[in-house]
Ligand SMILES: Nc1nc2c(ncn2[C@@H]2O[C@H](COP(=O)(O)OP(=O)(O)O)[C@@H](O)[C@H]2O)c(=O)[nH]1
């Protein structure tokens with residue numbers, strides 16, 4: 001049976017969550033659309049990926065939750081976030097640690113390998129974009145143990161999919177371990 005993994009994309013408005021989600025789902029045509037359409041609530045994208053787990057290809061049904069960065073939707077997240085197998089924090093070079101606090105607190109059950117930070121830059125997307133600046137978590141932050149990837153749909157779109165697969169593989173392993181534990185408990 002194919003395993004379903006749910007990945008949340010969260011972060012401040014206009015960081016590129018919707019563009020990255022579309023790219024992951026191969027809906028790339030909307031990148032040319034220069035007009036900004038803020039996401040209302042959440043958009044759920046579904047697609048399959050074959051991911052390498054311990055040298056073996058595993059089929060995974062990916063569900064990507066492209067969340068709105070607008071704080072007026074925050075009240076609905078706690079009820080939904082518990083279904084996440086992975087989370088990607090999408091930031092701009094201007095994003096500060098505290099901008100992510102509300103989001104980070106939503107995923108207390110996820111281990112660092114189930115999380116990634118995409119420090120996303122594009123022309124016109126924040127003052128530091130062109131200087132190679134990136135989001136850096138504080139050394140005391142829970143995010144300090146999380147992989148930070150500098151992403152750009154213009155210069156390296158494949159790196160985004162590759163990192164997504166790494167995240168899926170890690171989340172898949174966590175998911176398998178916990179379901180095996182549950183099964184063992186049922187048998188005992
Ligand atoms: N050229 C380009 N534009 C981007 C890129 N990422 C985001 N944008 C633009 O930046 C704006 C905000 O992106 P969006 O994905 O909607 O941000 P969200 O609010 O985080 O979902 C949109 O107008 C996008 O077209 C990118 O990698 N390249």
Ligand SMILES: [Mg+2]
Nearest residue numbers: 017018038039
């Ligand atoms: Mg959006």
